[in-house]
Amino acid sequence: MNIIRIITFAFGITHSIHAFPQDVSFYIQIEDPEIVPTSVTNESSDNVSFLAKTTELNELYSNYDISKFEIAFPTALTPSLINVYHVECDDKNLGIELSNRYKEKIPRLEFLEKPTPTYTPNDYSLESNQTNLDLTNAKEAWDYTLGLPIIDVAVSDTYFDLSHEDLSMTLVGGTNNPNIPTNVLPHGTAVAGLVGTITDNNIGLASVAFNSDLAVSTIRSDNEVLLLAQAGYRVINCSWMNSCIFSSTQEELYDEIKDVWGAIVVFGAGNASSQHCGNNNPSYPASYESNIAVTSVGHIKEIGTPGSPANNWKDVHEEIIGDSLSAHKHHQTMDICAPGYNVPTTDLMGSAGTSSGNYKGSWGTSFAAPQVSGALALILSINPCLSANEAVEILLMNADNSIYNIPENLQYIGRIGTGRLDVEASVAASVESATTYLEDMVISGNETIEDNYAIRIVNNVYIPSGSHISFRTRKGVTINSNFEVAAGAELTIDVNVNINCNCN
Amino acid sequence: MKSQKTLLKRSLRYACFICFISFTILLSTYSQLILDAGKDTAFCVNLYPDTMYVGSSILIENGTPPFSFAWECKVPKGLYSFYTASDILNDTTIRSPYIIFGPTITDSIMFYLHLSDDSKDTISDSLLVRFSQCICPLGYTVISLNQGDSIWLDAGVPDGKYVKYYYEPSYGLSNPDSSATWCKPDTTTDYNIVTIDTFGCVCSCHSYKIQVTPVSTREMNENIEDSLHPYVIGSSVVFRNNVGKEALVSVFSTDGKQLHTISTYQDRIELSKFNLGKGIFIILISLDNKRDYCMYLNNKL
Numbered sequence: 001m002n003i004i005r006i007i008t009f010a011f012g013i014t015h016s017i018h019a020f021p022q023d024v025s026f027y028i029q030i031e032d033p034e035i036v037p038t039s040v041t042n043e044s045s046d047n048v049s050f051l052a053k054t055t056e057l058n059e060l061y062s063n064y065d066i067s068k069f070e071i072a073f074p075t076a077l078t079p080s081l082i083n084v085y086h087v088e089c090d091d092k093n094l095g096i097e098l099s100n101r102y103k104e105k106i107p108r109l110e111f112l113e114k115p116t117p118t119y120t121p122n123d124y125s126l127e128s129n130q131t132n133l134d135l136t137n138a139k140e141a142w143d144y145t146l147g148l149p150i151i152d153v154a155v156s157d158t159y160f161d162l163s164h165e166d167l168s169m170t171l172v173g174g175t176n177n178p179n180i181p182t183n184v185l186p187h188g189t190a191v192a193g194l195v196g197t198i199t200d201n202n203i204g205l206a207s208v209a210f211n212s213d214l215a216v217s218t219i220r221s222d223n224e225v226l227l228l229a230q231a232g233y234r235v236i237n238c239s240w241m242n243s244c245i246f247s248s249t250q251e252e253l254y255d256e257i258k259d260v261w262g263a264i265v266v267f268g269a270g271n272a273s274s275q276h277c278g279n280n281n282p283s284y285p286a287s288y289e290s291n292i293a294v295t296s297v298g299h300i301k302e303i304g305t306p307g308s309p310a311n312n313w314k315d316v317h318e319e320i321i322g323d324s325l326s327a328h329k330h331h332q333t334m335d336i337c338a339p340g341y342n343v344p345t346t347d348l349m350g351s352a353g354t355s356s357g358n359y360k361g362s363w364g365t366s367f368a369a370p371q372v373s374g375a376l377a378l379i380l381s382i383n384p385c386l387s388a389n390e391a392v393e394i395l396l397m398n399a400d401n402s403i404y405n406i407p408e409n410l411q412y413i414g415r416i417g418t419g420r421l422d423v424e425a426s427v428a429a430s431v432e433s434a435t436t437y438l439e440d441m442v443i444s445g446n447e448t449i450e451d452n453y454a455i456r457i458v459n460n461v462y463i464p465s466g467s468h469i470s471f472r473t474r475k476g477v478t479i480n481s482n483f484e485v486a487a488g489a490e491l492t493i494d495v496n497v498n499i500n501c502n503c504n
Numbered sequence: 505m506k507s508q509k510t511l512l513k514r515s516l517r518y519a520c521f522i523c524f525i526s527f528t529i530l531l532s533t534y535s536q537l538i539l540d541a542g543k544d545t546a547f548c549v550n551l552y553p554d555t556m557y558v559g560s561s562i563l564i565e566n567g568t569p570p571f572s573f574a575w576e577c578k579v580p581k582g583l584y585s586f587y588t589a590s591d592i593l594n595d596t597t598i599r600s601p602y603i604i605f606g607p608t609i610t611d612s613i614m615f616y617l618h619l620s621d622d623s624k625d626t627i628s629d630s631l632l633v634r635f636s637q638c639i640c641p642l643g644y645t646v647i648s649l650n651q652g653d654s655i656w657l658d659a660g661v662p663d664g665k666y667v668k669y670y671y672e673p674s675y676g677l678s679n680p681d682s683s684a685t686w687c688k689p690d691t692t693t694d695y696n697i698v699t700i701d702t703f704g705c706v707c708s709c710h711s712y713k714i715q716v717t718p719v720s721t722r723e724m725n726e727n728i729e730d731s732l733h734p735y736v737i738g739s740s741v742v743f744r745n746n747v748g749k750e751a752l753v754s755v756f757s758t759d760g761k762q763l764h765t766i767s768t769y770q771d772r773i774e775l776s777k778f779n780l781g782k783g784i785f786i787i788l789i790s791l792d793n794k795r796d797y798c799m800y801l802n803n804k805l
Contacts, residue, residue: 158641181669181683181697182660183711187641220639223609226582239642242608244551249591249605253581268642275640275696275710277551285608309648309692309715342646354645363713364643 024092027072027429028099029084029108035098036085037061037069060097065090075401075414084108096439096458110432112425119143121200121210123166127359128344130205135299135314135339136371137424138208141378144427146199146210151380153195153373154215154233156224157188157240161348162216164189165358166197166204172231173217173224186353190362191239192216193346194370196377204359205344208374208423222253222285229263234380234388237373239268239366243284244277251288258290258388266373268365269293270329279324280331280415287333292376292392294369295416296328296340297403312341315403315420317412327412328365336399336417340368375423382427383434383452385501394433398425436473443469452499454478463489472497537567541617541629548705549607549637556607558593558615558633559600567621573599574618579610589615607635638707644694648715654678654688657712659697668700672708692716752790755780 030036035057037050050066052058068088073081087095092111099109118139124130133139159178160169169192178185196209215233217224220240228236236257243250257263267286270276277283286293298312298319305313311321319341320326328340345367347353347360354360372395379391386394399419403409409416434453440460449455450472457479463469465488471477472494485491542561547553564571575596579587592613593601606613612634620626647655659669660683674680676689687695697711753773755764763785766773775787780803787799 177664179662179664179666181666181699181711182658183645183697184641184709185660187643190643221609221611223580223582230583240639241551241642242637242639243553245553247605247608250608253609271642271644271710275551275708276642283551309717310646361646362643363646364641366641366643369642 024090024095025068025086025088025112026092026095027084027108027110027112028087028095028106029080030098030102030106031083032102032105035102035105037066039069060094060101064094066094073397073401073418075404076397076418080108081397110429111435112428112432121206122202123197123199123204124206126202126206127204127357128361129300130344131314132299132339132343132371133206133208136208136375136421138206138375140424141208141375141427142210144431145378145381151235151377151384152213152215152233153209153235153237153377154217154228154231155188155192155195155237155370155373156217156220156228157191157238158220159185159188159218160192160216161186161189161346161353164193164346164349166201166346167192167214168196168198169214169216171217172215173227174219176218182352183354186348186360187239187366188216188218189348189353190345190360191237191366191370193359194343194362194367195237195374197346204346207345208371209377222250225263225265225285226253226257226261229257229261229265234263235373235376236263236265237370238265238285239364239369241267241270241276241283241286244281246282246284246287250285251290254285254288254290262388264292264376264388264392265290266292266294266369266376268367268369269295269331269334271296271364272325272328276329279327279329282331282333283329287331289333292335292369292372292395293333293417294340294365294372295330295334295337296365296368297337297416297420298341299339300342303406303408310341313408315400315406316408317403317416318408321408324411328368330412330415332415334415334417336372336396336419336421337403338368338371338421340365343367343371372421375421375426378423378427379430382430385452385499386430386433390433391430394429395421395426398422398429400425443467448472450497450499452501456480457483462486463491465489468492470494472499474498537619537621537625537627538565539563539617539619539627539629541615541631544632544634546634546636546703546705547603547607548703549635550707551638553607556603556633557600558603558631559617562599562617564619567619567625568623570622571599572620573597574620575601576616576618577613579606579613581609603633607637611635611637634703636701636703636705636707638705638709640707640709644710644713646713646715648717649689651690651716651718652688654686655714656684657687657695658684659711662699665701666699667702670698671695671711672698676714687712687714689714689716754788754790756786756788758784758786 034053037052040049040051050061050069052061066089070086072084072086076082095109099106119142120139159176162169192214194207196214197205197207199206199210225236257265269286270283272279285291298316299314300312301307303313310319312319318327341363342361345362347355347358349358376391376395379394380386396418400422401419403420404413431453434451436451436455437458438461439458442462444464444467446468448470452474454475455471455473455477460482463485465486467489470492476495477493540563547556575589575593577589577592581587589596592603592606594604595601615631616628618628657671662669669683670681671677675693676687678686692715694710695712696708698708700706750769753766754762756762782803785801787801
């Protein structure tokens, strides 16, 4: 914990620091369409300008360089998402100003900051090209967090190579029995490698959850998932299914796991195999509302690139274009999709696994799901106080729904989830959920202001004399402009602190 | 004599009395309610499980009908609570209820059946039900082969829980009944690994997708890629030129000697493998004098 204590006796301090980048991006929920500007393209220059319906608004918009102002989630069904716009411009004051002027019509404003520069761990694509991490913007997400070990992630699967050079796993359930068919044996190790290998260790591969420790269990049952949730694991990955038939008792159990124990359970939804209840039908427990059902998209080749026998085009659901049977499961209760065809991951060490080495390519929603689990670990590592529902909302709201604009995906609209996993966007939204913005206010008396990620002093914040104010946060306090601590006031800034919260 | 007769009478009287007592005890023993809830059972559970009845082989002896039944069980639900029979069975008060929930939470349940008759006599027995659930991991391995190539599939030797492994379908397998077999399909085929456990339950999980690239017919278009085609199926190698441009097909021996040259705008170019002879050949295809594609051909005749 780092503490900065500022006690002013004779002089006040005033900061005017522009700490925010010029390119800013935010979500803004606007309930009145009159406020939303229309984009107009200048035919000669191809420049886009934004025109509003009132002079007052036009004056406001003209003060900013706006590059994007459009519906964020055109296919969303949730009422609170329908009127959310994604705005990119040169100054976040546009969002703040809009929000202040039309408070009643703008219930939500969330900033999405782009981190720069991007940090690349030394084992990124070391053993194999990790195009799955490129596609899901995992690298950019690591600028916000490296998956603090405060978030426990559990994996329920077949067998785990506990001595793998690139995995840190603790067996917490079942026995690690190798007496299963040799082609099923590597499954657990491969799944674990996509949640969180030891990253930045110059060995093997990087993975989404970066440095999250993994608890692993070889018991694949509903009760084991409940036990893991009760043990405090907040993200539980299950790359298996156990039924094609809905059960209200089973559904209640998973409701309890999420609502009472605060755990998010991520399931592979199933593959093209006829054994998985059919390609177009739900499978369970994946399809219960409390759980996250994950299906696959490609991630290796650009759209249009020839390939034989598989295409594996980025963001396209079918692995072989035109062959719906090459696509993993798709149906209305799907939540999200992630790379699931030929995804590089860990294999059993040596020649014991599928490949002759320690790493391999893997196919199946088994391997799409753990990337989503890893992303949830990052989201929660930013803000451990998020409830399971809030974390899931962040994950699904920030999935990239532009995949539905791809012609090859048109036949699957609404059946491969809210979009493709976007780790960076999800983590950025989590950052916003854990950041307190202070503006136009006097903070007096004895007060502690705390938030899990950061505190941002936007403008016009004053701490009068005699006040004892404490800012507590993990990442830090950013001062934008006009922050004054009067003489005789005391300001304490604690950073690198974990904020207590009742996560359940 | 008199005393002997009296003694005999008394003895007979005692004997009768003992007989009466014994008969009464026997009667009372025979009328006791007897219950056998059946032998321990194992159910094979798949994704669409058959209805699993408990108590289908209950044996009741003696007692006065009608009988009433009460099924009980206690299955841990996590750390702090339990599922009871009403969560597990469709009806806990009938002779042979069926299981509505359970195999996904535990691999065995001990049921207790309490039976009472019209005379309020009661008796209990237990019944252990085991589940062998087929839970497939949702991943598979993809192996790409050229048509005519084969691959060795080996699931290992069953041990412990399992008694047998094999692959299905049997198409293209040299030893379909074995856990280790050569696999040589002519078309792309999904193979499942099938396991049979000690209960006799069969579980089939998607395991391999063997992607087979045909080698006897080659589509020739702008997107043609360099390929290695070691074996030829059929009597000839056919190239299809659907680009509508001139194709120049040259056949070389491995020492660089040009054996054949065909220049054509035709959409079908056929090389008889009998004309080529046995051996390895290099086939060079130039399309519209712009791009060259190379293929290797192992002609085994």
